[in-house]
Amino acid sequence: MTVTNVLMAGVGGQGIILASEVMARIAAESGMDVKKSDVHGMAQRGGSVTSHVRFGDKVHSPLIPDGESDILMASEALECLRYLHLLKDGGRVAFNLQQIPPPSVSRGQQEYPAGILCKVRERDPQAIGVDCLKIAREAGNPKTATVVLLGALSALLPFKDDHWLEILKEEVPKKVVEVNLVAFKMGKDAAA
Amino acid sequence: MKKLLSGNEAIARGAWEAGVKVASAYPGTPSTEILQFMSAYDEVNSEWSPNEKVALEVGAGASMAGARTLVAMKHVGVNVAADPLFTLSYVGVKGGLVIITADDPQMHSSQNEQDNRHYARSAKIPMLEPSDSDEALRFVKMGFDMSEEYDCPVFVRSTTRVSHGQTMAEVGGRAEGKIKIGIEKDPPKWVMLPAFARMRHPLVEERMARLAELAETFPENKIEPGDKSIGIVASGVAYQYAREAFPKASFLKLGMSWPLPKELFRKFASMVDKVYVVEELDPFFENWMRALGLEVVGKEAFPLVGELTPGLVKKGVLGDAAGGTARKPEPDLPMRPPIMCPGCPHRGLFTALKKLNVFVCGDIGCYTLAAPPPLSSLDSCLCMGAGIGQSFGAQKALGMDGRTKVVSVIGDSTFFHSGVTPLMDMAYNHGDGLVIILDNRITAMTGRQQNPGSGADLCGEASCMVDLPKLAEGLGIKRVKIVEPYDVDATKNTLKEELEAPELSLVISRSPCMLIPESKSVKKPALKVDDEKCSGCKSCLNVACPAISFITEEGEYTSSKGERKKRKGRVTIDELMCTGCGVCAQVCPQGAIIE
Numbered sequence: 001m002t003v004t005n006v007l008m009a010g011v012g013g014q015g016i017i018l019a020s021e022v023m024a025r026i027a028a029e030s031g032m033d034v035k036k037s038d039v040h041g042m043a044q045r046g047g048s049v050t051s052h053v054r055f056g057d058k059v060h061s062p063l064i065p066d067g068e069s070d071i072l073m074a075s076e077a078l079e080c081l082r083y084l085h086l087l088k089d090g091g092r093v094a095f096n097l098q099q100i101p102p103p104s105v106s107r108g109q110q111e112y113p114a115g116i117l118c119k120v121r122e123r124d125p126q127a128i129g130v131d132c133l134k135i136a137r138e139a140g141n142p143k144t145a146t147v148v149l150l151g152a153l154s155a156l157l158p159f160k161d162d163h164w165l166e167i168l169k170e171e172v173p174k175k176v177v178e179v180n181l182v183a184f185k186m187g188k189d190a191a192a
Numbered sequence: 193m194k195k196l197l198s199g200n201e202a203i204a205r206g207a208w209e210a211g212v213k214v215a216s217a218y219p220g221t222p223s224t225e226i227l228q229f230m231s232a233y234d235e236v237n238s239e240w241s242p243n244e245k246v247a248l249e250v251g252a253g254a255s256m257a258g259a260r261t262l263v264a265m266k267h268v269g270v271n272v273a274a275d276p277l278f279t280l281s282y283v284g285v286k287g288g289l290v291i292i293t294a295d296d297p298q299m300h301s302s303q304n305e306q307d308n309r310h311y312a313r314s315a316k317i318p319m320l321e322p323s324d325s326d327e328a329l330r331f332v333k334m335g336f337d338m339s340e341e342y343d344c345p346v347f348v349r350s351t352t353r354v355s356h357g358q359t360m361a362e363v364g365g366r367a368e369g370k371i372k373i374g375i376e377k378d379p380p381k382w383v384m385l386p387a388f389a390r391m392r393h394p395l396v397e398e399r400m401a402r403l404a405e406l407a408e409t410f411p412e413n414k415i416e417p418g419d420k421s422i423g424i425v426a427s428g429v430a431y432q433y434a435r436e437a438f439p440k441a442s443f444l445k446l447g448m449s450w451p452l453p454k455e456l457f458r459k460f461a462s463m464v465d466k467v468y469v470v471e472e473l474d475p476f477f478e479n480w481m482r483a484l485g486l487e488v489v490g491k492e493a494f495p496l497v498g499e500l501t502p503g504l505v506k507k508g509v510l511g512d513a514a515g516g517t518a519r520k521p522e523p524d525l526p527m528r529p530p531i532m533c534p535g536c537p538h539r540g541l542f543t544a545l546k547k548l549n550v551f552v553c554g555d556i557g558c559y560t561l562a563a564p565p566p567l568s569s570l571d572s573c574l575c576m577g578a579g580i581g582q583s584f585g586a587q588k589a590l591g592m593d594g595r596t597k598v599v600s601v602i603g604d605s606t607f608f609h610s611g612v613t614p615l616m617d618m619a620y621n622h623g624d625g626l627v628i629i630l631d632n633r634i635t636a637m638t639g640r641q642q643n644p645g646s647g648a649d650l651c652g653e654a655s656c657m658v659d660l661p662k663l664a665e666g667l668g669i670k671r672v673k674i675v676e677p678y679d680v681d682a683t684k685n686t687l688k689e690e691l692e693a694p695e696l697s698l699v700i701s702r703s704p705c706m707l708i709p710e711s712k713s714v715k716k717p718a719l720k721v722d723d724e725k726c727s728g729c730k731s732c733l734n735v736a737c738p739a740i741s742f743i744t745e746e747g748e749y750t751s752s753k754g755e756r757k758k759r760k761g762r763v764t765i766d767e768l769m770c771t772g773c774g775v776c777a778q779v780c781p782q783g784a785i786i787e
């Protein structure tokens with residue numbers, strides 16, 4: 001088996017690090033060699049955040065070589081576009097359609113890029129674009145948006161639903177376990 | 193048993209397995225989590241020290257009393273700890289002492305990207321360099337044995353990608369150290385008077401010679417034979433990148449970065465057609481090999497600056513033949529830099545400070561985020577604690593009116609780290625400027641670690657809290673003012689008054705970080721924009737709050753004089769993000785931001 005490369009991108013505070021923890025754990029618990037790399041520190045202050053997760057028989061580099069991402073998961077539309085060039089040809093995309101304006105857009109100095117979905121579809125015609133925030137609200141908590149996306153991502157990976165849910169239970173705060181499990185399932189359904 | 197561990201968790205685990213009893217650190221990316229993981233082990237007495245020098249001195253003392261001890265810091269922290277470090281190399285240890293230096297190539301969260309392998313060489317201390325979490329755990333354990341066997345502290349060097357990477361690691365149980373706890377007088381070893389230090393130095397040189405011998409056969413310095421046409425010398429994460437790029441090449445993988453072997457290098461060079469030295473930052477191994485008269489390809493092929501990647505290694509070896517199929521990023525996308533959180537108490541202070549039109553000397557913390565536009569109200573950042581000394585120096589150079597042109601700001605944790613002594617300098621040497629402490633009661637930038645002002649220690653246990661006004665009084669400062677930074681006008685007035693005062697003044701801007709539980713007391717319901725009144729003037733956007741957005745949309749509003757006027761857009765406030773701090777409302781000329 002070769003190595004599968006999952007690139008996860010989003011905005012600080014959205015829970016990309018948590019999502020990549022779950023992703024890395026499920027691969028590790030499935031008996032694979034796993035490496036994950038992300039940069040902390042600035043993660044809470046609204047900056048652009050990425051996490052590289054790689055799994056397979058034997059993984060060397062913790063960073064995905066440029067242009068070799070099999071899957072791009074992005075929790076925000078602009079961040080999806082920002083890292084789209086790192087997707088390999090034939091790679092898959094699962095992303096949140098939500099738009100979070102970066103500072104230059106909030107200040108009216110730059111426009112939020114238009115036509116992101118079209119650009120994503122040019123690279124992956126079957127790209128999964130989900131309004132995760134809307135689904136998260138329906139699930140009962142807007143903070144579960146990235147877990148909704150994780151559910152959508154799971155549709156592209158060979159791991160069992162029960163396993164994802166088992167790990168989620170351990171990784172999210174105890175008080176919000178149920179709503180996160182609902183959010184995950186709704187995300188998976190949305191990807192179908 | 194194999195477990196998925198981050199490098200930092202593996203370092204803590206390795207230390208625990210090695211029987212560590214004492215651990216100390218000052219938080220700094222990418223090393224911070226080591227002590228947070230360490231604090232979960234009941235057998236270990238773990239502390240946040242006020243700075244890295246203190247952390248190492250506490251470590252040296254614990255070792256002197258026989259305890260295996262771990263001290264952790266980021267690369268620039270070693271600069272702060274360098275004074276005890278160089279002499280500790282002479283003194284040596286009793287209980288094993290391992291010092292973690294977590295370097296940050298690419299400066300993901302640092303002010304420089306110094307290569308701390310040079311410290312091992314200049315301080316004459318061995319250095320181990322893991323390339324993933326499994327090695328991090330093992331090398332830390334080996335480090336303790338090496339420390340006790342060779343009577344010296346041992347460096348373990350990590351980098352951001354090792355510390356913040358997660359890989360599988362073999363975990364085991366804890367074995368207590370063999371050294372008996374106890375303290376005995378032994379002046380020739382512990383007292384570095386010149387006479388004793390002169391006796392110790394030859395022992396240091398002899399030790400390094402023995403370690404250099406060890407380096408020839410050290411099991412983690414290993415030749416991995418493969419394709420003879422490409423021979424790669426590498427250590428740390430650079431090894432993993434090179435392995436990824438050239439899985440079949442021959443490798444000399446170095447687990448010990450200092451001291452370096454001679455014969456092993458010669459042997460490897462003789463086994464392959466061409467030697468490439470793949471190392472991040474400085475040509476450390478490359479220069480060593482060249483000094484041995486060996487022909488190598490190094491920094492002419494691989495960058496001297498920033499992190500390596502598998503792609504850069506490939507390009508360095510193969511040149512254009514590496515293939516240029518990589519796609520280009522989408523051009524001109526809006527950047528997304530980190531900014532101050534909604535409700536951050538620093539926002540009000542800098543909004544007030546900006547009105548005074550002074551040069552602001554700052555340093556390292558969340559408040560460094562006041563430097564970029566639109567706040568643009570922090571004008572220097574050199575190192576931890578530097579702002580106070582820099583402002584004093586600039587005031588001296590500027591002469592009579594220097595004190596009204598330059599001020600300094602410093603966070604509470606940074607002040608405890610290295611701001612007390614420069615403030616003492618200002619008080620002692622007749623300084624008459626303005627110093628502002630941004631007191632949010634936590635070490636915020638690295639992820640909210642406790643400090644001597646927090647009232648709690650690393651383990652969350654209640655502790656005493658530094659009383660800043662009393663400390664200032666003790667230093668001889670007569671003017672101390674406390675401001676509430678959300679009140680922009682009152683803060684500005686106090687700052688103006690203190691700037692004009694003809695003597696040294698300390699202003700404490702006091703309000704808790706928005707990310708700690710104490711902030712509950714200052715959080716209020718989200719503010720709203722009165723759509724009828726918003727003129728779209730963008731004044732509120734200058735406070736750089738992520739909760740406020742401008743919407744380009746032509747329309748009309750009612751001015752304060754009751755006239756209908758045209759506007760090009762309006763602002764909205766995100767109700768989930770807004771903490772109701774009210775700084776934006778205070779700068780709105782229309783009074784359009786309301787409760």
